[in-house]
Structure formats: structure tokens, C-alpha cells
Amino acid sequence: MTENPAEKLTRRRVAVIEIGTSSIRMAIAEGSEHGRVHTLEKLIQTVAIGEDTYSVGRISRKTIETCIRVLLTYQEKLREYRLTNPENIRIVATSAVREAENTLAFVDRVYIATGWVVEVLDVAEVHRVIYQGLQVWRDQLPTLVRDRWVIAEVGGGNTEYMVLNRGEVEAANAVRLGSLRLRATLTTYSAPATQWPALLRSQAQRAMTDTRLLTRSDPKPKLLLLGGEMRFTAERLQGVESTQQAARIPIAELSRFTDQVLEMSVDEIVREFHISLMEAEVLGPALVANTQLAQHLGVEQVHVLPATARDGLLREVIDRDVWSDELVSQVLRSAVEVGRRYQFDEAHATHSARLAKLLFNQLSRLHGMNRRYELLLSLAALLHEIGLFIGTSSYHKHSMYLITNSDLFGMGHRQLMLVGSISRYHRRASPKASHTGFANLNRDDRVVVIKLAAILRIALALDSTRRQRIHDFECSIDRNRLVISVPDTNDLAMEQLAIRQTGHLFEETFGLPILLRGQRPKSTRRSPRQ
Template sequence: MVNSIPKPQNNPVTLPIIPPDQDRILAAIDVGTNSIHMVIARIQPHLPAFTIVGREKATVRLGDFCKKTGELSEEAMDRAMAALRRCQDVAKSVNAEHVIAVATSAVREAPNGQAFLQRIENELGLWVNLISGAEEARRIYLGVLSGMSFDNQPHVIVDIGGGSTELILGDGHEPRTLSSTKVGAVRLTAEHIKTDPISSTEFYALQAYIRGMLERSIEDLQAHVKPGERLRMVGTSGTIETLVALNAREKFGTVPTPLNGCEMSVKDLRDWVNRLRKMSLSERLVIPGLNERRAEIILPGAMILLEVMMQLKADSIVICERSLREGVIVDWMVAHGLIEDRLRYQKSVRERSVFKTAQKYQVNLAHSQRVAEFALSLFDQTQGKLHTWGEEERILLWAAAILHNCGHHVGHSSHHKHSYYLIRHAELLGFTEMEIETIANLARYHRKNAPKKRHETYRNLTSKHHRRVVEQLHSLLRLAVALDRRQIGAIQSIECRFDAVQRSFQLLITPTQADDPCSLELWSLDFKKGEFEAEYHVKLTPILQAN
């Protein structure tokens, strides 16, 4: 067995046929707590590299939750819809090949977040991928690495958003730590600041709160710093860029363009925090370069950054203008084979994350890999005959096969349901939230009942596309599990023969041992084939062949 995903023989073409050296245009949208950002990138596959050729931004404040319900407010959602419509128009005007959108903290936490994403899909035809905090941090890391070299030296990346702060420790290779903490400039302003200017009581209480919230992430990060290493700080996001720009304008009379590489000392930052805390909003508004929306939230954002720098004993921080949106582009380039050498490890980030989760829950990996091989063999041999799913759905099936039995870590009874919850909260890297939901549902339905609308887990699949994936592919996983019923590798290989006219499906089974009748496997196949037959409208007949 090898820890890899076998490639399908015939992948369906899901992209337009474009000459390999021709430039491609891609749009990446970040639906954040404070703002919606879009970058337009010109990808040059022959280098490979990309250049940002356009930007759009709208401050929509999705994080201004309804105080009674904690939901996204109608006003904020309407502002977001208008901003996304504008982004689509711009992307269309430059003939963008794809528009890739991700949503982060505010949508993750709001009770009506999924409903909002469904509204976007229904009204705009735009699919927005909801990503976890850890996945957000991973893509930020990719974005930063695309814009600056770390020279194998450890760097701490700080990204302060409206609802969360991401901390990443890396040296240009695989990230050592990825964390996302629920402290953000919009969140802290709404929940902790009631006075203007902020009172001393509120200021010190907020300072203590930030320190307590960041403590675990910083301790974890410090635990991965090797003796003698000197950390370098990299800042991304609007909050840090604004602070560095304000400082540069005041000290040097001008703001560098681009801001990339511009530096700010911890001493200057501390001075700004002390000044900003004494100012009312109206006084902050007259500071050159500080707009109204940023002026409202700049103080808590500066306090977060100062706390991180003090805890890590950093002297200064340097700006990198590439972050999450650019990371989305890099991730797309990796997924489509446009990056092969640099960041090569990212090609297997999803696989490694799945194996790490399997190890965490003490999965019988030998059995799970056999199940995965059977599931993928069934997928590949029926592709184009019984289904039209491609590589993206294939890896979801593989991940579910590897993790389908992880629920045994909790208990044998109803372990398929335990598997769902463990997978759902595992923060699998490289997957969107809906993809993780799909993996969890596939694992949940590897035994017992088929997917039903009354099941809460199935209802969590708000995407029709992913619901259909579960409906069709869970039956392949059931057959794959049956093929290793004794968990001893009794079956060596399988071959599928499909007669479209007769709607007959023969499953030719070659045993590992010539004298093994594989009675338990054949019984299990007969027991579990009903879902497969019902979904694909075929009659399945297992046939044991001589080895």
C-alpha cells in the first residue's frame, strides 16, 4: 500500500482547452467580516507566475451581526450582494476564465451563514466556498510565499481581519503552525468598545481579553521555534497596512507605493496605540489616510498587533501585500498543475491532512487504504458509464474511504455517526467547508440508512451539487467496505462489466488466495448492493473468479 491517491485513467475535461503557454485570467474574491475584496490575476503558466492586474474592494461589514439573533443582518447581506454583483461584472469585463470566491469568519459563525451562501448561488450563480480558520491560514501562507522569499528562515505571518486573526509560522516550506483566533478588529469594536474615546477601564479590559485569546496560539507557535532561531514578522491585511502607511506618512511625509516591504517598529506601533486610545472617532477621522470605516476599528486592530509583537519579542514588522486572495490563486494553480516545483508539498496537502486525521483517531490504515482503492477502482471503472463526476469528487470519495471508520475512536455502536462528527470538526486542510461536509456525509452513509431529508447531517449539505455527490457516491463506498469485510485483504482486484442495454452490472472479483471462497465478502456485497442498484438503476451480480 502507498499513501497516495491513484490517478483516474480518464478524467473528464472540466476546463476550456487552452494552449499550455497562453496567459489565463482568474478572479479571486474574499468575502470577509469587514470587506469584500477581489483581485484579478493574469497567470503566466510558462513561468509559472501571476501578476495582479486589477483590484476591487467594498466595505460591507458582514460582521455587524444582528444584536438579538447573532445573524448576518439584512442590510449587511444586501451590501454584500451588491458588492459581489459588481465583482462579477468586473470579472466578466476582463474575460476571467474563473471566479473563485471564499468566505471566512463572519459567514462561518453566523447561524444564517449557509442560507446567505445559498442566496448568493441562487441570485448570482456564484458558488462561494466557506473555509475553516485553519484553511484560511494555509491559503494566507501560500499568498505570502508567492510575494516574498523566506530564505529558509522562520517568519511569523500576522493577518488581522474583521472577525479573526491568523498566525502562521513557516520558513518557506511546509507551515510549522497554522492558527485562527476569534479576535478581529470589527468583532472587538462591536463587543468591547462602548465609550468614545475608549475609557481606561475598557482599554485595559480589552488588552487583557486579547492577551488571553491569543495565548494558546502564541504558545503553540513558540513551541515550534527551534533554539537560536530569530523570528521575522510579516504583516498582511488592511489593518496592518493602514498602520504602516500612517506611520510612514508621518515619519517620512509620504507613503511608499507599493507598500510591500515597508517596515514598522514595535516602538512606533506602541506610540500609535497610545495616541489612538486618547482620540475620539471624530478626531481619528482627521488623520490623513484614515477613512471612516477603518477609523472605527483601527484601535483594537492595532492592539492585537501590538500584543502579538510583544509576546513574540519582535522589534519590527514588514508588510506583504499578498495574502488570502493571492493564496486562493496559488491554490488554484497548484490544483491545475501549473505549479510543479516551488511549493510542491502543497500538491499533497489534502492527502496528508487526511492521513494525519486518520492517525489521530487510530484508524486501521491498512484496511482503510484497501477500501479506498476499491472505491476509486469502482469510481474509475464506472466514470462516463454510470456517473460523470471528476477529480474533485474523486478525492472526496477517497478521503471518506480513508476516514469512514474513524468513529470507532468514540465507540463501535453507531460509529458511522461518530465518524461524521469527527470528520466534520477535523479542520481538514485543503478542503472547503462544504467539501468537508461532503466527506463527513459520505462516511456517515457507508452503512445503515441511506441519505434522507429528515437527517440533520444530510440537510447540512446546502449545496445541491454536493448533495448529489453524496447520493451517488456513498453507494460506491458501501460496496468498497463490503469488499474488505474481513479486513484481511481477501480480495486482490475487481473488474466491472456493464451492459447498458440490459442494465446489468457484473462485478468480477479475484481473490488473493485461490482457495478462499470469500463467502463473507460476497454476503456483504449482496447485503449492501441495494443502494447501488437503486441509485444507478442496474442489477449487480458479483462473480468470484479463479486467481
């Protein structure tokens, strides 16, 4: 297949580094925005961060310095690829760093030693990048968009799972069930090695019993398992190339292999399978967790796909964090579900979000923000009134609280804080330095909140009657005013009053007063009678 010359010219070379529970992995790739990603090189170094976090609650100084040495080695490798621009490099950490008592000390030490900023991913952000990684490999499993699936990855600390129904995210959550966490728990029992298999199964079964994976049982889901241990298992049992092919494993075969591994010592696993000591230590617990999950769901076979979080991270870096339409739709659907949970006025909320999006796009030269912020505005418009579920007094503050503590798919803590703050300032007082939540934001985020809250107020004013009367309009700047012209409408008295009451934030932010005017329907003239 001949490569498109234009695409070749627009290719970016990028790298992502994932600081996980048992290893630090790096992937270097190149690709064009919304095009195919071509991986150039992958590196992995074993570092047992999770052993520290899940046993003593903090990352030891020795482990931190081991991480630094690995990252400095990776930094040298990136120089060979002439990858030094921070915009093309993303470093993330998952549960072992997130749950440690000294997370900030770890992140600061990495920055001092390397100049790199480590992004500690929230659970929701992990789900998003896993979802993004799945999209890279979905051609290998076409039924992902047709059937109901549970997608799960047993990591060192947690099992991350999503439920997809015909391609739409039905649920996403995490279970405190991971290979290193299981091993750390068993170590505290000081039980003899002969009892470990039974204890592993007991702990895994308890974790699954305490978790409600599915909100409904029909239709019965299929199970897709991700993760290095399952890729290794597929390669051993099915003979597939673990990094390139999808596989199916009957549950009976998976159970037999799990039993075989549990009967072996760590040294025997290393010799038999030619893997590292760390990989050998977590193989048994990981297989137990995956097998228990399959039995909990009652499936007869499991599917394995070589998708990784790094695939999703590479996609996001290459696309400059501008999410695909498909991912945006998943996030918006999640927001609507949150709104329904709090009995919001769905017609008003969805119409307000549509008006806000129109304003955002027509005022792009004025605000200078890209599509990432369009999503934040749409979410704030959808959820700005959910605080009414608590009470009418200061409900905008209740909305902010509910949003920042919600489980919106794919949205991390920082993004939820932005959406919640934008929603809070849809009415009443303008943002002030004395407001705690607003004052805690950095300067760039404060500017985002002010701009988007100003636009949101205008969108809400355009539906102040709650009758969804205005569906289209045209924005223009005339005589240092923002003129919003609504076609085929003459009576805009209520909307004009609402803009006079709430438009001051827009004028303060952008320096433009607003004129809302209607345009009479064009009448068809008849020729004079002869």
C-alpha cells in the same frame, strides 16, 4: 520572458468578491489552470458590516442596501470585462456575515438584487484560501517551507492563524480577536478616550491568554502577519510597496508605531496617514492585536507578506476548484491526525483509501466525477471507522457525527457533511429519503454520496481480511459486469464473500454486478531435457 502560446489560449478571466467586516473588495484577474495569475484590477468600497454584527448582532437594513449598491456597481464593472458567466465569478462572505443573526436574509437579498449566490465561508474554508494565497507569494519568503511559522491575519472580527512546520500545516484555528470586535467591546464600556489604549491592550492580552496557539514550543516559530493594516505599516516603516514586497519589522519598531497611533485621535490619523475614516478607526485596534500576538510568541521581529484571501480565491476559481496536490496532501495529513485522535486502525484505513483512489480513477467513465470528489472519497475511507471510538453498535453513524464535527483542514460544513454521509453508508442500509442527514442534502449532493459510498464499499471489501493483501487490480466491463482482476493472486474467497455482501449498492447505483477474480502467477516453462 516569452509567453507560452498554448497557455495564452487557455487563459480564463475571473473575478472574486470578498464581503468582509469593514469593506467589500473585488479582484479581477486572468490566468491558466495551475499557472501564474495576473491581476487586472482591484476595487474596494468601505462598508461597516462588522459594526452592526459585533454591536447589535445583526446587519441593519441600511447596511444591507449599502452592500447591494456596491455589488451592483461591481456587477457593472464586470460587464465591462465581459464577465457574466457565474462559473467565472465567486462571491464570498466572512465572519461579519457568518456571525450575524440574519445571515440568510442578507444572502437572499443579495441574490434577489444581483442574481449572485454568496458563499458564506466557514473558518476552515478561510484557512484554506489563506493557505492558497500564501502559495502565490511563497517565492518572496522561501523559508516558509523550511522553518516553523505562525501565519496570522487580524481581521475585523477574528484573528485567523495557522502553524506551518516545514511547509506542513501543524494547526489552524481562529481567535475571537479582531479590530472591529475590539472597538465594539470598548464602546460598550463607555470609557473615556484616554483609557482606550490600556483597555485595548487588556482585551487583546486576555484573548491571547485564553488561546493555545502552539501545542509545543520547540522549535520556536517565526511570525508572518497578513492583513491590510500590516501591509500599510510595512509601507510606512520599511518603505516597501505594500502590494508587491515582503518586509521585516523589528518588534520594537512595531511597538513604537502602535503607541504613536494610539496617542492620536481618529481625525488626526486620517490627516496624518491620508486614509479613510473606517481605516483610521480600526488601525489602532489592529496594531494592538498584532503587537500582542508578537509579544505572546516572544518573537523579535515580524514578517509581512502581501498575500490575501483573494489571491487564494482567484487561484481556486481559475483551477475550477480542483485543488493542488500540495493542498490535498495537507488535508489528508489532517485526516490522519483526526483518525489517530480516535485510535483508528491506521494500516487498514490508509490502505482502504489507496484502494478507493484506484477504483475512483479506473471507474472515471462510469461515475463521471472530477478530482474534487476523489478527495472526498479518500477522506471517507480514512475515517469510516472512527465511530468505533464511541462504540461498536451503529458505529457508522458515530463516524458520521465525529466527521461532521471535526476540524479537518480546509473543509467547510458542506464538504464535511458529504464526507460524513459517504462514511456512514460504507455498511448496513443504503441511503434513504427517511434518513435525516441524507434527506437534507440537495439532489446533486445526494447523487455524490450514493456513487462514492458504493465505490467505498468495494474498496473496503478488497481489504476485508485487514491484511492489505491486494495492492493492485484492473477494472474492466465485460458482459454487463464490472470485472476486477487481481494479479498474482488466486485465493480471494474472503474478498469475494465481502463483495457479495456489500456490492448491492454498487449494482443499484451503476447497474453492474461485480466479479472479482484472481490471476495465477505466470509460471516459467522449462524446455524439455534433451
